Amino acid sequence: MGLGLLALIIISIDFYTDWLAPVRAQVNVIAAPFYKIVNTPKSVFDWGSDKLVSREDLQRENIDMRTELLIHQRKLQQMATLAAENVRLRQLLNSAKMISDRVVVAELISLSPDPLAHKVMINKGRQDGIFVGQPLLDAYGLMGQIIEVGDMYSWALLITDSTHALPVQVNRNGVRAVAEGVGDLYRLKLRHLPNTIDIRKGDLLVSSGLGQRFPVGYPVAEVVSITHDPGKPFAQVEVIPKAKLNRSRYVLIVVDDEQKNTGSNSANSNFNGKVQ
Amino acid sequence: MSLLKSHNRWLVVLTYMVALLLSVFPLVYTARWLRPEFVTIFVIYWVIFSPQQTSLMLIFWVGCLQDLLEASLLGQHALALLTVAYLSLLLGQRFKHYLVWQQSVVVFLLVMAHQLVDNWVHSMQGASAVSLEFLMPAFTSALFWPLIWMFLEKARANFRVT
Secondary structure: OHHHHHHHHHHHHHHHOOOOHHHHHHHHHHHHHHHHHHOHHHHHHHHHHHHOOOHHHHHHHHHHHHHHHHHHHHHHHHHHHHHHHHHHHHHHOOOOOOOOEEEEEEEEEEEOOOOOOOEEEEOOOHHHOOOOOOEEEOOOOEEEEEEEEOOOOEEEEEOOOOOOEEEEEEOOOOOEEEEEEOOOOOOEEEEEEOOOOOOOOOOEEEEOOOOOOOOOOOEEEEEEEEEOOOOOOOEEEEEEEOOOOOOOOEEEEEEEOOHHHOOOOHHHHOOOOOEO | OHHHHHOOOHHHHHHHHHHHHHHHOOOOHHHHHHOOOHHHHHHHHHHHHOOOOOOHHHHHHHHHHHHHHHOOOOOHHHHHHHHHHHHHHHHHHHHHOOOHHHHHHHHHHHHHHHHHHHHHHHHHOOOOOOOHHHHHHHHHHHHHHHHHHHHHHHHHHHOOOO
16 A cells, blocks of 8 residues: 555655656666667677678668768759859858757667656667767658757657647648647647638648757658548647658767857858768 | 575575566567566466465565566556466466366466556556457467477476475
8 A cells, every 4th residue: 555655745746856867878778788788689699690791782772872872972062052052042041950860770679668658768878978868860851859868878769749739831822720638650640720721632741840849941741631620629630750750770869050150150160960 | 594494495486587587588579469477367366376485575575576578557566467467376276286287277368367467557547448369468478378388397206495
């Protein structure tokens, strides 16, 4: 009975206050070995398929990567001029400079075993300069944000978790909305969009940066269906996340460093974002 | 330490650790609801078959450890496990005389109670309500019960944990 009460008290302390945050941060160290053990079969398998790969496969992969690199470099060349032009135009308009972001590459260690929570564990922690609130990306779009930081690893909440919502805007015309997770990895919901709003199937939603948490302009989701039900006050808009939430092994964590990029050569540094 | 050794109580702690490992073992996304609640099953077993060698304090700590592992609200699993431990302590002697399939049915109900408490604390955080699929682990736990029961009976007889 007493212990049950104690559990209830701890739950409410952890829920209503953040007094337990330092305790959690310290004690979290114990969790790492557990995940190391359960990931052993997988890491052995990965090691095997890494080492036991044939020469032809490697050569083919090498050629593929070179081609891809060439394509991306060509795009990057155009990008530099575009970025410079963008900065000039922004100066003409007297608007704020785009802040370039530095990113840290991390690897997913595991998904939360609890099916009700969409959380992932990544292998970077306080030692790598991770802190609570940092956005998490993969190569295709926004994935989530860091909610708990340990020494060596941290937990991130995915945008599809049912307790998560983020401000977005339609890339085509700038219509703002809030994309809310519904607890389904392949689906998000847009809340409170009037029936008359200009939104179409196939529209790209990007982060609007309004919540002060996510940086502006990262792709978040794509609109797949819009239903106008006359019986309901709002349009029902279904969107699917751009990020491959169930595929990506390697993720990027954005480190906003405003103070570093206040120099005049921001046109260049915009696309030379350091990747560790 | 001597307390751990005297009645082979380390076996109880060890099985809890194994249960925790199983409860975080990576599963594919489509099978996410099929994972049995291993920790709960092990708690039910030890509370009923060897109540002297497990303690509510130990169960409390195991629950807190599970919360840390799953990054859930601290105390969420501890509360659910304590509820289950209390219920199985009430059932205690009767449970032992049931047939295995009858035990499975009771395990189904106990794990269901665990899921209810767990889900209650979880939805307190503002998560949207899920349909009845959160009771799915109770079903798979009941299916796994005979297997785990057999294994633990063997281990208990082997190490003379009474």
